[in-house]
Amino acid sequence: MHVEHHPLIKDFPELREQLHHLRQDDAEFARLAEEYEALDKRICRIEEGSELLDDAGLGLLKQARVGLKDQLARRLKRAAGQCCGCGNGCAGQ
Numbered sequence: 001m002h003v004e005h006h007p008l009i010k011d012f013p014e015l016r017e018q019l020h021h022l023r024q025d026d027a028e029f030a031r032l033a034e035e036y037e038a039l040d041k042r043i044c045r046i047e048e049g050s051e052l053l054d055d056a057g058l059g060l061l062k063q064a065r066v067g068l069k070d071q072l073a074r075r076l077k078r079a080a081g082q083c084c085g086c087g088n089g090c091a092g093q
Helices: 013-025 027-048 055-079
Strands: none
Touching: 013 027, 013 055, 027 055
8 A cells, every 4th residue: 555655845845945944943843843754654654554553543643743734834834924824914924
């Protein structure tokens, strides 16, 4: 069974530069990115069958991954001078 990883650089190729800078300059962003990547790798191991977890547990991990990805996306967009998705048209303010 093919399991697809969800690396941040693949999901946000247009924000590659911001991703690089935030990883270097923002300790909280770097921590969240590492947590996201570790969680993504764990989910892939479970889906491949090399780590066991029931469907409910896997669902919770996937929800956590989405939450982390949303946080990271907001920070990346703000760093790029775009609205973070807050609904207020912040334009990265």
